[in-house]
Amino acid sequence: MAKKIGILAIHGDVAEHAAILRKLKLDSVEVRTKKDFKNLDGLILPGGESTTISKLAERFGLIAEIKKFAKSRKPILGTCAGLILLAKIGLLDAKVERNAYGRQLDSFEADLKIPIISKGPISVAFIRAPKILSTGKVVEVLAKFEKVPVLIRQKNILAASFHPEILGTTSIHKFIFLNAK
Amino acid sequence: MRKKTATPRLKEGLAEMLKGGVIMDVVNPQQAIIAEKAGAVAVMALERVPSDIRKDGGVARMSDPKMIRGIQKAVTIPVMAKVRIGHFVEAQILEALEIDYIDESEVLTPADEEFHVDKSKFRVPFVCGATNLGEASRRIAEGAAMIRTKGEAGTGNVVEAVRHIRTINAEIAQLQKMSPAAAKKYAKAIRTPLTLVQKIRKLGRLPVVNFAAGGVATPADAALLMQLGCDGVFVGSGIFKSKNPEKMARAIVEATMNFRDAKIIARVSEGLGEAMRGLEIATLETKLAKRGW
Numbered sequence: 333m334a335k336k337i338g339i340l341a342i343h344g345d346v347a348e349h350a351a352i353l354r355k356l357k358l359d360s361v362e363v364r365t366k367k368d369f370k371n372l373d374g375l376i377l378p379g380g381e382s383t384t385i386s387k388l389a390e391r392f393g394l395i396a397e398i399k400k401f402a403k404s405r406k407p408i409l410g411t412c413a414g415l416i417l418l419a420k421i422g423l424l425d426a427k428v429e430r431n432a433y434g435r436q437l438d439s440f441e442a443d444l445k446i447p448i449i450s451k452g453p454i455s456v457a458f459i460r461a462p463k464i465l466s467t468g469k470v471v472e473v474l475a476k477f478e479k480v481p482v483l484i485r486q487k488n489i490l491a492a493s494f495h496p497e498i499l500g501t502t503s504i505h506k507f508i509f510l511n512a513k
Numbered sequence: 514m515r516k517k518t519a520t521p522r523l524k525e526g527l528a529e530m531l532k533g534g535v536i537m538d539v540v541n542p543q544q545a546i547i548a549e550k551a552g553a554v555a556v557m558a559l560e561r562v563p564s565d566i567r568k569d570g571g572v573a574r575m576s577d578p579k580m581i582r583g584i585q586k587a588v589t590i591p592v593m594a595k596v597r598i599g600h601f602v603e604a605q606i607l608e609a610l611e612i613d614y615i616d617e618s619e620v621l622t623p624a625d626e627e628f629h630v631d632k633s634k635f636r637v638p639f640v641c642g643a644t645n646l647g648e649a650s651r652r653i654a655e656g657a658a659m660i661r662t663k664g665e666a667g668t669g670n671v672v673e674a675v676r677h678i679r680t681i682n683a684e685i686a687q688l689q690k691m692s693p694a695a696a697k698k699y700a701k702a703i704r705t706p707l708t709l710v711q712k713i714r715k716l717g718r719l720p721v722v723n724f725a726a727g728g729v730a731t732p733a734d735a736a737l738l739m740q741l742g743c744d745g746v747f748v749g750s751g752i753f754k755s756k757n758p759e760k761m762a763r764a765i766v767e768a769t770m771n772f773r774d775a776k777i778i779a780r781v782s783e784g785l786g787e788a789m790r791g792l793e794i795a796t797l798e799t800k801l802a803k804r805g806w
Contacts, residue, residue, distance in 0.1 A: 343770060344529075345526075
């Protein structure tokens with residue numbers, strides 16, 4: 333049976349993540365309530381507006397569920413707003429600043445070299461992206477762009493300040509959910 | 514290392530980040546803060562909400578840059594603003610203000626009755642209104658990275674927004690049933706590049722994010738449009754013309770997130786106080802949706 337990956341569906345680019353999972357033959361489920369956390373093999377915290385996502389996750393009691401899920405040691409991927417949320421609720425030992433790369437005019441596409449994940453460069457999008465200002469000792473920096481960490485890992489949690497899903501890149505999802513290159 | 518800005522995917526991508534969310538019209542920094550606190554994913558900065566534009570009459574133009582800057586300073590969520598149809602200099606001004614999204618909007622008085630703005634020339638992404646598939650396609654071909662229904666702004670009456678999303682859905686379904694030759698003829702008829710029509714035919718939806726707008730006044734209105742297939746909701750006058758804007762804003766956000774869950778929509782709809790006073794479409798002197806083509 334294909335692994336079932338939940339995508340936090342408060343709002344944001346849920347469908348884009350689901351499309352990447354489909355390419356990898358993984359099932360996806362939209363997660364909006366506590367019940368939706370049942371029987372998941374992994375969890376994605378997608379891009380969106382982090383203020384909106386964290387407020388609504390709090391109002392609907394989902395923060396505690398995300399924390400519980402993290403303890404199960406199953407893989408979690410956070411992109412952009414997802415990274416901010418993970419740091420905010422204490423699951424990532426990192427200091428992250430919202431919109432630190434600037435407004436929409438400063439959004440950019442880039443090719444990253446991440447040898448542990450892919451031989452060739454990976455095309456990703458930074459959209460009103462947050463910046464990782466510093467990381468704690470337990471955090472591994474897997475990739476940097478212009479000397480700033482952009483992809484970090486803390487045990488079962490992988491978080492990026494960019495969007496791999498927007499340009500159709502599958503390798504990040506493959507790495508975290510299939511443990512494959 | 515390669516680094517590219519203002520690509521079509523980045524423009525469409527920002528709209529994708531807003532999906533499932535509510536974008537609210539605000540006229541000052543205080544309202545912008547209320548919207549952000551309620552959970553809006555973006556705000557539309559404008560001097561008067563559509564219902565006041567309707568009431569006041571006269572020519573409605575782009576807002577004062579000072580007022581837009583004030584709102585940009587007040588919140589961290591994306592800030593959008595409107596330009597008149599075809600008024601590319603107003604668009605240049607908004608780009609200079611580093612606005613996050615430009616709405617080329619029928620709510621303002623059109624500046625050009627022949628040409629819409631050539632949106633592909635701009636680095637800032639554009640959203641445009643549409644009443645049917647032809648209009649939506651022409652706007653996308655001009656470079657719009659996001660579409661919204663026109664609805665009938667400032668009325669608090671959802672009927673036109675429903676008509677527009679239903680029309681677009683039905684026309685896409687029809688297109689999918691067409692032979693390739695018929696699709697080619699259709700592309701010509703709606704004055705749209707064939708490649709774009711073929712793309713829509715293959716996807717079974719618009720290739721960009723499509724929000725609802727124009728006449729949304731209650732949490733149920735927002736959920737209705739979401740269930741009809743819209744990707745998110747713009748609310749104009751519906752929030753700050755209601756009795757209790759904070760509560761209404763929050764309720765519309767929560768209903769949009771949980772648009773298929775009637776129990777949650779029921780709960781958030783409780784005791785909201787009066788919604789904005791609505792208008793019957795047949796009694797309107799000016800139909801804004803008729804502007805643009």
